[in-house]
Amino acid sequence: MKSVIRRKTAAALLAGALLCGGAAACSKDEPKGTSANSQEGGAKPADVSPAAAVDKAVKKGEAIASLTYKIKGTMAEGSMAGDGAVDLKKRVMAMKMKVKAGAEGGGEIEFRLVGEAMYMRVDEQGGTEKWMKFDLGNLPDGQNPLDGMSTAQDPTAGTAGMRAAKDLKKVGEETVEGVETTHYTGTVTLDQLRAELKSDDAKAFDDFGKEGVDKLTMDMWIDGEDNTKQFRMRGDSKKGPLDMTFVFGEINQPVTVEVPPASKVMDLKELSGS
Numbered sequence: 282m283k284s285v286i287r288r289k290t291a292a293a294l295l296a297g298a299l300l301c302g303g304a305a306a307c308s309k310d311e312p313k314g315t316s317a318n319s320q321e322g323g324a325k326p327a328d329v330s331p332a333a334a335v336d337k338a339v340k341k342g343e344a345i346a347s348l349t350y351k352i353k354g355t356m357a358e359g360s361m362a363g364d365g366a367v368d369l370k371k372r373v374m375a376m377k378m379k380v381k382a383g384a385e386g387g388g389e390i391e392f393r394l395v396g397e398a399m400y401m402r403v404d405e406q407g408g409t410e411k412w413m414k415f416d417l418g419n420l421p422d423g424q425n426p427l428d429g430m431s432t433a434q435d436p437t438a439g440t441a442g443m444r445a446a447k448d449l450k451k452v453g454e455e456t457v458e459g460v461e462t463t464h465y466t467g468t469v470t471l472d473q474l475r476a477e478l479k480s481d482d483a484k485a486f487d488d489f490g491k492e493g494v495d496k497l498t499m500d501m502w503i504d505g506e507d508n509t510k511q512f513r514m515r516g517d518s519k520k521g522p523l524d525m526t527f528v529f530g531e532i533n534q535p536v537t538v539e540v541p542p543a544s545k546v547m548d549l550k551e552l553s554g555s
Contacts, residue, residue, distance in 0.1 A: 346532075348366070348533075351363070363378030366531075373537075374538065377391040400546065442473070450466060464502050467498075468498050469499060
């Protein structure tokens, strides 16, 4: 059972890296009370070149303060669907996902990040309330579950890699959850991503290379305010296809993440059985 939990925990963390590598959403200069979901009927995206449109969206996303999101997709380990929220200023994040992991079944995975403390809960049977706590500031080298996932703290980092695509093109005008957007697509190799991204941000894609992924097809749906409303990332690995879609909702709204009660928090030694 513990080995199953560890495998699912690893899958959850990888999903977190994928999610945070793909979430370019908004500018902190946008007035509070405005969200991607509230832009229904707004201005149509400007008719600019694909490269210019993507660059604007990435730059606006670099100033992100907070956002909510939904995620769904498939990976070699199975499929997942969930939602979450992140506040970069407060360094807090919460995500809850339902995961299907092949013949082993699946379950619900939830984690919360509050400063240097990460709490994780894996529910395989239903009703599990125990949380595992990782003190990220005091873990020995090589044991930080967020190692190689610096984009977990910068949701704009991964989408910046789309600027490296040499074949960017406009697909057309599309409506995503009531918001008018322009859909752009392009392909990037992992080498192009590494050259485009900062070294720490590029580490989030190292696991792709290990799984045989050599290039990714990226799609962005950008609204009339130069915000990314939806992002999709696809590729082929040795174990099967990768296909993840992220939809962004509320932007620059307060995000509150509660620390689980001490009585429900497990020690590392308890999980490992040592």
